[in-house]
Amino acid sequence: MSTSDADETVRLGFTGVGKRGQSLLARCAEMDDVSIEAICDVQERHLDNVEESLVADGRPAPTRYQDHERMLAGEALDGVIIASSWRLHIPMAIQAMEAGAWAAMEVGPASSVEECWDLVKTSERTGQHCMLLENACFGRDRMAVLNMVRAGLLGELLHAQCGYLHDIRPELHGFRESRMAEREGMGYRTLHFLKRNADVYPTHGIGPIAKYMGVNRGNRFMSLTSTATKARGLERWAQRELDEDAPTAGQDWAIGDIVTSVLRCANGETIIINHDCSSPRPKSGMMMVQGTDGLWNNDQEGIHVEDRSPEHEWEPFEEYRDEFEHAVWAEYQDEGVRRGHGGTDYLVMRSFVQSIAQDVRPPVDVYDAAAWMAISPLSEESIERGSDSVTFPDFTNGRWLTDQPTFGATGDDAGEGVLDFNTLL
Amino acid sequence: MSTSDADETVRLGFTGVGKRGQSLLARCAEMDDVSIEAICDVQERHLDNVEESLVADGRPAPTRYQDHERMLAGEALDGVIIASSWRLHIPMAIQAMEAGAWAAMEVGPASSVEECWDLVKTSERTGQHCMLLENACFGRDRMAVLNMVRAGLLGELLHAQCGYLHDIRPELHGFRESRMAEREGMGYRTLHFLKRNADVYPTHGIGPIAKYMGVNRGNRFMSLTSTATKARGLERWAQRELDEDAPTAGQDWAIGDIVTSVLRCANGETIIINHDCSSPRPKSGMMMVQGTDGLWNNDQEGIHVEDRSPEHEWEPFEEYRDEFEHAVWAEYQDEGVRRGHGGTDYLVMRSFVQSIAQDVRPPVDVYDAAAWMAISPLSEESIERGSDSVTFPDFTNGRWLTDQPTFGATGDDAGEGVLDFNTLL
Numbered sequence: 001m002s003t004s005d006a007d008e009t010v011r012l013g014f015t016g017v018g019k020r021g022q023s024l025l026a027r028c029a030e031m032d033d034v035s036i037e038a039i040c041d042v043q044e045r046h047l048d049n050v051e052e053s054l055v056a057d058g059r060p061a062p063t064r065y066q067d068h069e070r071m072l073a074g075e076a077l078d079g080v081i082i083a084s085s086w087r088l089h090i091p092m093a094i095q096a097m098e099a100g101a102w103a104a105m106e107v108g109p110a111s112s113v114e115e116c117w118d119l120v121k122t123s124e125r126t127g128q129h130c131m132l133l134e135n136a137c138f139g140r141d142r143m144a145v146l147n148m149v150r151a152g153l154l155g156e157l158l159h160a161q162c163g164y165l166h167d168i169r170p171e172l173h174g175f176r177e178s179r180m181a182e183r184e185g186m187g188y189r190t191l192h193f194l195k196r197n198a199d200v201y202p203t204h205g206i207g208p209i210a211k212y213m214g215v216n217r218g219n220r221f222m223s224l225t226s227t228a229t230k231a232r233g234l235e236r237w238a239q240r241e242l243d244e245d246a247p248t249a250g251q252d253w254a255i256g257d258i259v260t261s262v263l264r265c266a267n268g269e270t271i272i273i274n275h276d277c278s279s280p281r282p283k284s285g286m287m288m289v290q291g292t293d294g295l296w297n298n299d300q301e302g303i304h305v306e307d308r309s310p311e312h313e314w315e316p317f318e319e320y321r322d323e324f325e326h327a328v329w330a331e332y333q334d335e336g337v338r339r340g341h342g343g344t345d346y347l348v349m350r351s352f353v354q355s356i357a358q359d360v361r362p363p364v365d366v367y368d369a370a371a372w373m374a375i376s377p378l379s380e381e382s383i384e385r386g387s388d389s390v391t392f393p394d395f396t397n398g399r400w401l402t403d404q405p406t407f408g409a410t411g412d413d414a415g416e417g418v419l420d421f422n423t424l425l
Numbered sequence: 426m427s428t429s430d431a432d433e434t435v436r437l438g439f440t441g442v443g444k445r446g447q448s449l450l451a452r453c454a455e456m457d458d459v460s461i462e463a464i465c466d467v468q469e470r471h472l473d474n475v476e477e478s479l480v481a482d483g484r485p486a487p488t489r490y491q492d493h494e495r496m497l498a499g500e501a502l503d504g505v506i507i508a509s510s511w512r513l514h515i516p517m518a519i520q521a522m523e524a525g526a527w528a529a530m531e532v533g534p535a536s537s538v539e540e541c542w543d544l545v546k547t548s549e550r551t552g553q554h555c556m557l558l559e560n561a562c563f564g565r566d567r568m569a570v571l572n573m574v575r576a577g578l579l580g581e582l583l584h585a586q587c588g589y590l591h592d593i594r595p596e597l598h599g600f601r602e603s604r605m606a607e608r609e610g611m612g613y614r615t616l617h618f619l620k621r622n623a624d625v626y627p628t629h630g631i632g633p634i635a636k637y638m639g640v641n642r643g644n645r646f647m648s649l650t651s652t653a654t655k656a657r658g659l660e661r662w663a664q665r666e667l668d669e670d671a672p673t674a675g676q677d678w679a680i681g682d683i684v685t686s687v688l689r690c691a692n693g694e695t696i697i698i699n700h701d702c703s704s705p706r707p708k709s710g711m712m713m714v715q716g717t718d719g720l721w722n723n724d725q726e727g728i729h730v731e732d733r734s735p736e737h738e739w740e741p742f743e744e745y746r747d748e749f750e751h752a753v754w755a756e757y758q759d760e761g762v763r764r765g766h767g768g769t770d771y772l773v774m775r776s777f778v779q780s781i782a783q784d785v786r787p788p789v790d791v792y793d794a795a796a797w798m799a800i801s802p803l804s805e806e807s808i809e810r811g812s813d814s815v816t817f818p819d820f821t822n823g824r825w826l827t828d829q830p831t832f833g834a835t836g837d838d839a840g841e842g843v844l845d846f847n848t849l850l
Contacts, residue, residue, distance in 0.1 A: 009513060009800055011690055013634075024809060068744070070558075074641070078624050120784055157656065158655065158658075158682050158704065159654050159683040159685075159701075166736060167736075170540060206531075214753045223812060225650040225652065225687065225812050225814070227650065227687045227695050228695070229583045229584050229693055229694055230583065230692070230693025232581060232583065232717045233583075233717060236433075236717055244443070247804055248622075256585040256693075256695075257583050257584070257717075258583055258695060258715060260584075260687050260695055260697055262650065262652045262685050262687060262812070264652050264812065268655025268681075269654055269655070270653070270681075270683060270685055271654050272685055272697065276584075276715070279715055279717065279720070280717075280718060280720075280729060280730075280731035281585065281715065281719070281720050281737075282727075282737050282738055282739050283737060289704065290683060290704055292657045292658060292661055292704065293705060294705055294706070295704070295705075295706050296725075297595070299722075299724075300725060302707075304705060304706050304707055305705075306705035311592075312592060312706075312707050312708060313707055314707050341546065357443050382669050385687065385814075386648065386814050387648060387650050387687070387814040388813045388814050389650070389810075389811050389812040389814075406610045424637045
């Protein structure tokens, strides 16, 4: 899609403007070349919040909707940002593309492999792009490691670890931020933990790793196994913290406390992904990348590079990060990093807007969205089948054989049809 | 088996007295209540070394053999320590038990599930015990964590990680200790890496974890998946370091550089095991144990315990180790820790000798040996079957339902028929 008019203003609509949607919208409100045409939410108070905030900033009041399809029918939008409940991300993205807009989805799991196919086919048929707003790909350390990988520092990649290990038991029981705060009621996310035994939040981990390994661009996921522990943490927390008649007390939680998935790639790499949101523990992304020439371990803040590090010893990652700092982050440090998940929210939103403005494929595209989100239903299937290996669909239908990795490219390396990351700031 | 005479001397024979066998023998030579009756090795120089060393220590010269079965036929032995090549551990242990002696095997992989069954059945039929000399179970930190687990500090166990990640590329190409040292020629171990795609060294990792989780004693392994990366590291090292006509150059290595296995236990726990001996990296046992109340991460030297640690934060493991120090290690620190893998070699050998002397089941028994060593052929099978889940045999034939965890027990907790760890020093 080309931009709407001569001044290249990108016209955006937002569906789902709760806490997360408001945060993504706030990042776009910092951009001069964006107009926030419409907002949509079932809750009036969210619409009020956004409208007040935009008007206070001197922006025009957006048109308000409580129905996604009505917004799509009523507006001429270049892009639609979807931060609704997890289950609706893909259906709403499909509707947006059908209506002639690009879609951007906040992260979450797919419900089925089939809807991932529907997402891809809709994008291909309509010619509208769909981006997964996986901010983790845009992190400072993550992008420095991307540079290291591209520079061959770690050699040929062999193996990686990643995951989402984050104790959010209070939130899953409907408390906001902390168990001491006022109860909000059981959120939509909680239903996935109650009913699905799967890795329901794989993309923060797999996103950066997939970019390192060139997944969907010269490589692809081939198969997956998943194994789940028993479910203890969420019920145990309820017994400790809640009254017996609380809505999330005494539930039979489907999700195993720790879900371990192992992926195998076409080029022979393997990836361990862990999910744990219900155990007491410090937060971790469990990121590790091992190549033939060395490895990076994020939790240990260490790196080891053959012929450079002392044999069998770690070196501090920080020194390497400075050397391999991504251009966009070097500039970002100078300009001042913006709010929102360590500056990544701005970068991910800006890359969506700039992809529209430049009419280039977004850096996390519909094939990435399908493959990364499909990990959830595929892990569900493997667990259901006693951890047997399940085959990964090739959502690109062979495009991965010829497509090249371009995430993070700058200047001449970006080339035609590719987002130049130097244009993000 | 009861001891041989009134003074309770335990009569030992040693098969395989190369570097590792000599080290294990040296630990036994430090014990006053042990007589080293016989030694067996195909290489005369190893026999010479041991004999000289024993005689220099004022011990009688042992009878020398070059054939294991002849040694068994020619000697009245209470226990036989087997540190031969990996493939012969189980067959030689079976022969020792058939000859009326207890067997102790240095660690290594099984060749097949069937030989693990043969090992178990031979032990049951002959009434002779078989111990796996898994020194990792006896480590200071490992035993402190055992105490933490038994005390309930981490709550109900959910998940663990472990592995053997050790860059031994020079050794696998036949160099001793370092690539600069004189070449010894391709060892028996290298054949496993050349021909088998499997986790060929699982027991250092799984041993302590199995003890924490009560495997074979109230719990058991149910199933396993394994996934291997491509093989790059060993051939790449050869290209960098060796002449083209070197015996390990230009080989087609079967083993994937990193092998990831995921086990599921009867009580609902999961365990990740990694094997990597061919990548440049600092050594790691990758040990992590997560329970409902907290976790320990060895590489991060950290622990987090709910209601005790600050929320979402690590605490130094060391403070907890001091608090939960195992009695045998408290005493060992005072007495002076002996040589050999951080003091563990003495403890593991002493526990074999004391089990014979007290006529109690050894603390790592034939069922442990079978289950832990079977991980190798089972991982081989899963990899061969595209990572499909393979079923774990119950080598105990149901004894796990009633047997209780006793590893590390002291004083009254040891009870009848159980090795009292206070007798190890």
